[in-house]
Amino acid sequence: MTEALIDPVRICAAEDLLDGGAGQRMSATYVGGEAVVFFVRYGGEVYGYLNRCAHVPMELDWVEGQFFESSGLYLMCATHGAIYEPDTGKCVGGPCRGGRLRPVRVEERDTPEGRAVFWLPDGDLRPTQP
Numbered sequence: 615m616t617e618a619l620i621d622p623v624r625i626c627a628a629e630d631l632l633d634g635g636a637g638q639r640m641s642a643t644y645v646g647g648e649a650v651v652f653f654v655r656y657g658g659e660v661y662g663y664l665n666r667c668a669h670v671p672m673e674l675d676w677v678e679g680q681f682f683e684s685s686g687l688y689l690m691c692a693t694h695g696a697i698y699e700p701d702t703g704k705c706v707g708g709p710c711r712g713g714r715l716r717p718v719r720v721e722e723r724d725t726p727e728g729r730a731v732f733w734l735p736d737g738d739l740r741p742t743q744p
C-alpha cells in the first residue's frame with residue numbers, strides 16, 4: 615500500500631528562526647494521538663522534531679518555544695535536563711543518553727512571500743489539519 619502524500623506545511627518565515635534561538639511549534643497527530651512538532655535553526659540549517667522527550671513522553675520546552683539550553687549548542691528537556699544534539703536529535707546527556715528525538719523532514723523554500731520553512735510530514739506524524 616502506498617502512503618498518501620501530504621502537502622508540505624508552512625511553518626514560518628525563514629527569518630523567524632534564529633540560530634540557537636526560539637523554536638516554532640506546530641500541532642500534530644502522532645499515531646492518532648495529539649502531539650506537537652517543533653523547528654529550530656542550528657549552524658544555519660533548520661531541524662525539526664517531534665516535541666517528545668526520549669526519556670518520558672513529555673514536551674521538551676518548559677517556556678513555550680525555548681528548546682535550546684543557555685549556550686545555544688544543545689536542545690534541552692526542561693523536565694530532567696536531557697540534552698540533545700540539534701542536528702541529529704541524539705541524546706548526549708541525561709537520563710535517556712543514547713536515545714533520540716523523532717526527526718521530521720524540513721525544507722526551506724523560496725515563496726512569493728519570501729523564504730519560508732516547510733514541514734514535509736511523513737509516517738504516522740501528521741499535521742492536525744491536513
Ligand code: FES
Pocket residue numbers: 667668669670671672691692693694695696708709710
Ligand atoms: S522527561 Fe525529558 S529528561 Fe526526563
